[in-house]
Amino acid sequence: MSAPVTVPHGVPDGADRPGVDVARASRHRGRVREARLVTGLSVALVVLAAVGLTLGDAAVPLSGILDTVLGRADVLTQFVVVELRLPRLLTALVVGAALGLSGALFQSIVRNPLASPDIIGITQSASAAGVVGVVVLGISGLALTGLVLAGSLVAAVAIYLLAWRGGVAGYRLVLIGIGVAALCMSVVSWVLTTSDVRDAQAALVWITGSLARSDWSTLNPLLVCFAVLVPLTAFLAPRLRSLELGDDAAAALGIRVERSRLLLILVAVGLAGSAVAVVGPVAFVALVAAPIARRTLGDGRLALVPAALVGALLVLGSDLVAQFAIPDVTLPVGVVTGIVGAPYLLWLLVRTNRSGRGG
C-alpha cells in the first residue's frame, strides 16, 4: 500500500502530472484487488453452497447434485435438493447479501462503522412488528413479511424525521435510533409476557432469525425486493462515494445531499427490512459484513459488492454451523451470528474509539 509508485515512462500525460497518475494507478490496484476478492468470495460461496446441498437427513452425494443440475437425477433426489434444500440455501444467500449491503450503506451514510440496522433501531422495530404479528395476530408467511417490512419502514421514516433539524446529522440519527430501539424492545418483551410460553418460544426463534421455514413461497417476494433494490443501490452508489467525503464536499460536487441521503436510507431500510421480514432479524450480519470487506481490501474504499458477498457467506456458513455443528440440535442461524458477532463488535468499538472515530 505504501510502496512507492513508479510512474512508467511513455505514458502520455504521466510525465508532467504525476499526481494524476499515482491516483490512477492506486485506483487501478484497488479495482484489481476488489476483483480478486470478489472472485475469491464467489468461489467460497459456490463451494459452501455445494457442501450445504449435500448435508442433511437424506445424504445426497456431490454427483447427485450435479445430476440434479443437469436434470438426470431420480425424483427423490430432485425433490430433496430442489424443494427442500435449494430454497433455504438461496434464502441464506439473498438475506446475507441484502443485510451486508444494507449495513454497508448505513455505515457509509452515517460515516460510523457502528451504525448498522442492528444498533439504530431498524432491526428492533422489525422485531417488534414481527412479534406482534406472530403472537398477537397469529399470522405467518406473506402477511407477516408485509407487516414487518411496513413496520421497519415506518420506524425508519420516524427516526429520520425525528432526527431532522434543518438536515440530518449522523450522530443524531444514531442516538434517536437507539431511543426508538429501546422502545421497540420493551414492546417485544411485553408481548412475550402476554403469550403462552410455547408462542413465546416460537416468537423468540423468529426474533433470533431462522432459516428453517424458508421455502419457495417465502423466497419469491424476497427475490422481487432484491431485484428492485440492487439496481437502485448501484444507481445511487456514486452519490454515496461523494457523500463519504463529507456533506460540504458532496454539495460542492453537485450532489443534493439531503435528498440523496434520504433515498439511500430508504434503499438500505428496504434491503434490511425485506431480509428481516422473511427470516427474522439475524444479528450482526449487517454490522460486520461491510467492515470485513473494507479491511480485506485494505484501502478504506466503499466496497458494496464484496460487502454483499461477505454477508451471504456469513449467513450461509452460520446456517450450516447452526444446523450441523451440534448433533441433534438445530439452532436458529441468528444464535451463531450473534455469538460470532458480539466479540467482534466490542473489539470494533475499542478500535474505533482509539482511532478517534467512535463519535
Next chain:
Amino acid sequence: MLVALAAVCALSLAVGANALPLSVVVDALTSYDPTNPDHLVVIEKRVPRTLVGLVAGAALGAAGTLMQGLTRNPLADPGLLGISAGASLFVVGAISFFGVSQVGGYVWFAFAGAAVAAAVVYGVASVGREGATPVKLALAGAAVTAALTSVVTAVLLVDRAALDLMRFWQVGSLAARGSTVVWQVLPFVVVGLVLALGLGRSLNGLALGDDVARGLGQDVTRTRVVAGIAIVLLCGAATAAVGPVAFVGLVVPHVARYVVGLDYRWVLPYAAVAAPVLLIGCDVIGRVVARPGELQVGVVTAVVGAPLFIALVRRGKTVSL
C-alpha cells in the same frame, strides 16, 4: 414532591385489577383481617408492590443522576448504557445454569452483571483522546446491550423453563415481587443512597471539568470510584428487584435539574424522591389502561421516557452537559 409521592403511593394502594372501594383499602391498612380476601389483596399484593416501587425508584433516580453527573453526559441511563443488559445476562445464567428460581437469588448475580457491564461500557467508551463523550457512551451501551442480548437469547432458546421465568423478569415489573425482595435489596439501596447523597459536592466540582475539580482540591479519582460503587449498588439492586427498567434513570435527573437547578446537593435527593413517583405512577397507569390485565411498568416507562429521550437528543446543546 413528597406530597406527590404520598399521593401516588395512595393511588397505587387504591387502584388495581380488583376494584375495591377506598374504605376497604383504609380498613385493610388500619384493621387488618387475614380472612377477608379484599384485605389480603391490599396487604399481600399492593403494599409490597408499592414498597418495591419506592425502593427501586429511589435507587434508579439516584443512579441515573450519579451516572449523568459522573460522565457529564445527559443521556446516561442504566437501561441505555447496557448495565441492565449485563444484569440480565447474569440473571439468565443464574436461572439456566444454577437453577436459581427465586427473585432473592437473582440479587447477587444482578450485582455482578451490572458491575461487569458498567466497567466494560465505560472502559470501551473512554478509550481514545476525548474520553467518554455522550455519543461514544450511548453507542458503547447500545453495542454491549446488543451483544449481551444475543447471548441471553441463545441461552433462552434452548431452555424453555428459563424463558418462562426470564420473560417476566426481563420486561420490568413491580408485580408479584413480594415483600422479601424489598428487605433483600433495601440494605444495598440504603448504602448506595447514602454514598450518593454524600457525593453532591464532589459532583458539583466534577461538573466544571476534571482539571477545575482537581484545582479546587478534590480527589477526582476517589469521587469516581465511590460514585461507581454507588451506581453498581443502586442499579444492581433496582434491576434485581424489578428487572431492567429503562428511562426512569434518564428522565428524572432532567426533571430534577429543571426544578431545583444545577446543584447536585439538591438534584440528588430530589431525583431520589421524584423517581419513585414516576415509577409508581407508571405502574398505576399500566394497571389502569390494560384492565383486567396490566401493562408492566417497564413498558409504560419506555413509552413515557422514549419521547423525552428523543426530545433531549433533538435539543442538541444538552448533548454536552
